[in-house]
Amino acid sequence: MNLFNKVTDYQTARSVFFDNMTLLFGGFGGVGTPPGLIDCLIETGVKDVNLVGNDAGFPWIGIGKFICLERAASLIASHIGSNPVAGDLMNNGKLKVEFSPQGILVERIRSGGVGLNGFLTEISKGTQLEYNKPLVKIGDREYLYEAPILGDVSIVYAKKADTFGNLVFDKTARNTNPYVAMAGKVTVVEADEIVPMGELDPEEIIVPGIYVKYIVPSAGYNWKWIWEMPGKS
Amino acid sequence: MNLFNKVTDYQTARSVFFDNMTLLFGGFGGVGTPPGLIDCLIETGVKDVNLVGNDAGFPWIGIGKFICLERAASLIASHIGSNPVAGDLMNNGKLKVEFSPQGILVERIRSGGVGLNGFLTEISKGTQLEYNKPLVKIGDREYLYEAPILGDVSIVYAKKADTFGNLVFDKTARNTNPYVAMAGKVTVVEADEIVPMGELDPEEIIVPGIYVKYIVPSAGYNWKWIWEMPGKS
Amino acid sequence: MGDARQIIAKRAAREVKNGMVVNLGIGIPSLVPDFLDPSTQVFFQAENGILGMGPTPATDADGNLSNAAGYPVTTLPGASYFDSAVAFGMIRRGCIDISILGALQVNEKGDLANWIVPGKRVPGVGGAMELAYGAKNLIALMMHCEKDGQPKIVKSCSLPVTTYGCVKKIITDLAVFSIIGDNLYLDELMPGSSMEEVKVKTGAGFRIASTFKNND
Amino acid sequence: MGDARQIIAKRAAREVKNGMVVNLGIGIPSLVPDFLDPSTQVFFQAENGILGMGPTPATDADGNLSNAAGYPVTTLPGASYFDSAVAFGMIRRGCIDISILGALQVNEKGDLANWIVPGKRVPGVGGAMELAYGAKNLIALMMHCEKDGQPKIVKSCSLPVTTYGCVKKIITDLAVFSIIGDNLYLDELMPGSSMEEVKVKTGAGFRIASTFKNND
Numbered sequence: 001m002n003l004f005n006k007v008t009d010y011q012t013a014r015s016v017f018f019d020n021m022t023l024l025f026g027g028f029g030g031v032g033t034p035p036g037l038i039d040c041l042i043e044t045g046v047k048d049v050n051l052v053g054n055d056a057g058f059p060w061i062g063i064g065k066f067i068c069l070e071r072a073a074s075l076i077a078s079h080i081g082s083n084p085v086a087g088d089l090m091n092n093g094k095l096k097v098e099f100s101p102q103g104i105l106v107e108r109i110r111s112g113g114v115g116l117n118g119f120l121t122e123i124s125k126g127t128q129l130e131y132n133k134p135l136v137k138i139g140d141r142e143y144l145y146e147a148p149i150l151g152d153v154s155i156v157y158a159k160k161a162d163t164f165g166n167l168v169f170d171k172t173a174r175n176t177n178p179y180v181a182m183a184g185k186v187t188v189v190e191a192d193e194i195v196p197m198g199e200l201d202p203e204e205i206i207v208p209g210i211y212v213k214y215i216v217p218s219a220g221y222n223w224k225w226i227w228e229m230p231g232k233s
Numbered sequence: 234m235n236l237f238n239k240v241t242d243y244q245t246a247r248s249v250f251f252d253n254m255t256l257l258f259g260g261f262g263g264v265g266t267p268p269g270l271i272d273c274l275i276e277t278g279v280k281d282v283n284l285v286g287n288d289a290g291f292p293w294i295g296i297g298k299f300i301c302l303e304r305a306a307s308l309i310a311s312h313i314g315s316n317p318v319a320g321d322l323m324n325n326g327k328l329k330v331e332f333s334p335q336g337i338l339v340e341r342i343r344s345g346g347v348g349l350n351g352f353l354t355e356i357s358k359g360t361q362l363e364y365n366k367p368l369v370k371i372g373d374r375e376y377l378y379e380a381p382i383l384g385d386v387s388i389v390y391a392k393k394a395d396t397f398g399n400l401v402f403d404k405t406a407r408n409t410n411p412y413v414a415m416a417g418k419v420t421v422v423e424a425d426e427i428v429p430m431g432e433l434d435p436e437e438i439i440v441p442g443i444y445v446k447y448i449v450p451s452a453g454y455n456w457k458w459i460w461e462m463p464g465k466s
Numbered sequence: 467m468g469d470a471r472q473i474i475a476k477r478a479a480r481e482v483k484n485g486m487v488v489n490l491g492i493g494i495p496s497l498v499p500d501f502l503d504p505s506t507q508v509f510f511q512a513e514n515g516i517l518g519m520g521p522t523p524a525t526d527a528d529g530n531l532s533n534a535a536g537y538p539v540t541t542l543p544g545a546s547y548f549d550s551a552v553a554f555g556m557i558r559r560g561c562i563d564i565s566i567l568g569a570l571q572v573n574e575k576g577d578l579a580n581w582i583v584p585g586k587r588v589p590g591v592g593g594a595m596e597l598a599y600g601a602k603n604l605i606a607l608m609m610h611c612e613k614d615g616q617p618k619i620v621k622s623c624s625l626p627v628t629t630y631g632c633v634k635k636i637i638t639d640l641a642v643f644s645i646i647g648d649n650l651y652l653d654e655l656m657p658g659s660s661m662e663e664v665k666v667k668t669g670a671g672f673r674i675a676s677t678f679k680n681n682d
Numbered sequence: 683m684g685d686a687r688q689i690i691a692k693r694a695a696r697e698v699k700n701g702m703v704v705n706l707g708i709g710i711p712s713l714v715p716d717f718l719d720p721s722t723q724v725f726f727q728a729e730n731g732i733l734g735m736g737p738t739p740a741t742d743a744d745g746n747l748s749n750a751a752g753y754p755v756t757t758l759p760g761a762s763y764f765d766s767a768v769a770f771g772m773i774r775r776g777c778i779d780i781s782i783l784g785a786l787q788v789n790e791k792g793d794l795a796n797w798i799v800p801g802k803r804v805p806g807v808g809g810a811m812e813l814a815y816g817a818k819n820l821i822a823l824m825m826h827c828e829k830d831g832q833p834k835i836v837k838s839c840s841l842p843v844t845t846y847g848c849v850k851k852i853i854t855d856l857a858v859f860s861i862i863g864d865n866l867y868l869d870e871l872m873p874g875s876s877m878e879e880v881k882v883k884t885g886a887g888f889r890i891a892s893t894f895k896n897n898d
Contacts, residue, residue: 003701003723028514029536079590102593103554115774119352128626164760173530175550198759205762210777236485236507261730262752312806335809336770348558361842397544405730406746408766431543438546443561
């Protein structure tokens with residue numbers, strides 16, 4: 001018996017989501033966002049979710065599908081330009097949006113994921129994106145303090161997983177996924193292919209399985225990209 | 234003509250070293266420290282070098298060979314236990330040693346390498362390793378500030394490099410090398426194998442070539458490991 | 467205006483030199499590769515985790531191989547994939563030789579505004595702040611004026627600023643400006659524009675560069 | 683003393699349970715795997731960048747595949763290689779179920795001293811501070827006394843502290859202690875030792891655990 005087998009079904013995965021949770025999602029414009037877990041999240045009926053991820057997806061793609069249901073309380077993201085519904089919800093006061101510079105956001109997730117207590121940067125200093133973040137003076141220079149982010153739950157999309165949760169990604173679908181995987185108190189991975197332990201080359205593994213709680217099989221993207229839709233692009 | 238070809242010889246590599254430079258070196262107990270570049274460094278005669286790396290190697294292994302020549306002014310490392318000469322030089326006031334927790338040290342190098350301005354942690358707070366690092370209060374907790382580290386020169390050991398400097402490492406010889414590569418103002422890579430651009434799978438590349446200035450061919454380790462020496466281990 | 471965008475992109479392509487690492491923003495900047503001499507050897511970087519992007523694939527587009535705008539691309543020999551933290555690490559670290567971004571406003575000191583029109587468009591900042599902070603050279607591309615005729619080159623940005631003092635060059639459908647220190651210099655007039663038109667339609671004072679030329 | 687080290691390691695092996703992720707320090711902890719039931723499924727992590735270490739290779743040792751002490755190892759199915767930042771990321775993040783470290787002194791509050799003997803040994807701290815900070819369970823292994831008879835379990839550490847309040851269990855050649863809150867509890871006497879001997883040779887007061895047993 002393999003004690004380290006983390007493969008499960010969507011029924012079990014569903015049980016990790018709860019109202020008011022902080023949910024970290026991998027993906028960049030929906031590329032690398034786990035389609036099966038998004039549907040699974042939608043089916044649970046959970047609400048008042050605090051989302052953290054690169055962007056708001058598109059209304060029919062990635063986290064955008066969930067945002068359109070008005071069950072997210074807040075979103076920390078670098079942009080929402082591809083999801084006008086998110087913009088409307090924000091303007092109507094139905095979704096609290098905190099914008100973060102894109103690379104700073106992934107570093108905040110990483111900082112949580114690697115057990116550090118945040119970092120200092122000059123990026124966004126003096127702009128509206130300072131919000132009420134502390135300023136820290138080191139020597140004669142002043143920096144913005146960026147706090148670490150941890151998720152109650154993280155959802156991740158991988159190309160391959162072994163049963164321990166060692167992960168390999170596909171091209172630009174890697175993006176924020178490795179750090180989202182590290183920063184979840186409970187990390188659930190959707191994988192296109194699940195293989196036995198020992199089948200992945202230790203050298204090719206991007207995320208060691210130690211961070212993963214559950215693995216579910218993927219049926220692949222179930223949406224059309226904007227460039228596949230005549231007239232939209 | 235390939236504009237991006239960075240392959241050169243040791244004669245050229247030699248010219249990057251200078252007195253008083255800060256030199257970052259990859260490797261962990263000598264594993265992953267570039268043997269040819271260490272000899273090249275020794276041959277230059279440069280002195281008063283400020284070293285930063287995981288440890289002091291062994292007297293006959295890695296950076297230890299250079300340290301034994303008393304041409305290092307200072308060393309930031311996590312331990313010097315495997316190099317008694319370094320301990321003697323420290324005790325005689327001939328080598329200034331700053332100890333850092335091992336993982337914190339590599340994060341300091343990473344912080345420099347990714348263009349951030351340092352980070353906060355509780356590790357080593359209240360111990361002798363605080364040195365005079367600033368304490369930063371965030372909310373009601375106090376953290377130690379760890380400053381970023383950049384090198385005037387970084388030396389790195391890779392298993393494979395393409396001519397652009399895309400790097401692949403070998404097993405536990407990876408260790409600090411990726412971040413040392415990122416944090417050098419001038420990064421020189423010694424590689425066991427040098428291949429044309431296009432021969433590495435974009436997915437297997439650990440360090441993108443953008444960080445690399447020069448690549449030299451390696452003749453492999455030219456020392457014996459302690460476990461190869463009867464009576465020493 | 468389609469034509470004006472092409473003209474701006476074409477002029478911007480001349481700033482891209484052999485051997486450079488280049489990051490292109492969405493909008494007009496994404497048109498720049500169409501105007502590069504095919505012999506130009508450059509690495510295109512995208513903040514979603516790729517260095518060494520090639521052209522749009524003729525067939526067999528792969529949803530998992532896209533640029534930062536989400537559109538399919540290909541890779542060239544020497545390309546690498548990496549995660550978002552590595553992508554922005556190289557941006558902040560100064561590894562990008564030239565970043566070409568779209569802009570809403572630029573002021574005479576090189577302050578860039580391109581992420582929000584309060585009450586109207588709130589797209590968010592994406593990677594613009596880091597690109598503006600880290601790139602060795604930042605070029606802003608935009609139409610010279612708003613549709614209603616308001617100048618977009620201004621004395622002081624009325625829109626929230628993305629990054630202060632970062633823009634080195636502005637290319638519009640009417641002119642090319644450089645920003646040196648806190649001063650705006652007119653480098654070139656674009657074909658068909660005149661000094662008078664540029665003076666009227668520019669919301670900030672400028673000097674004439676010693677290398678000034680009229681592209682007409 | 684060789685025998686005493688084996689006895690300590692053998693007792694420590696009983697703390698390693700099926701399914702755990704384990705990090706072993708140098709010295710006595712490195713002997714622990716010799717005493718594990720071969721059916722035990724654990725992942726050994728090493729801070730030089732490997733998860734899933736197997737035993738020392740019988741032949742064909744590879745200089746580039748070693749543990750944190752630099753000695754050759756092998757890998758088991760499911761193993762991964764990673765860089766030092768990822769290695770310590772998992773340590774600080776609390777992914778290590780049990781960290782077994784050698785110690786110079788431990789006090790009654792669980793403060794660990796294991797990195798420096800001022801004026802004598804100055805090896806440096808290595809990864810001990812992070813392991814002590816992050817591991818879910820930290821066990822210190824050491825001889826009960828110095829060679830000159832001085833106790834190593836003390837009221838207050840005379841040596842510079844590595845990490846405060848981190849040790850959960852101490853295993854020596856004479857006894858096993860737990861630290862709960864600020865109190866030291868005697869859990870077990872090791873074979874051949876007596877309550878009197880332990881009392882005399884321990885530099886801190888302790889209580890007897892409710893689960894106390896004599897391994898004799």
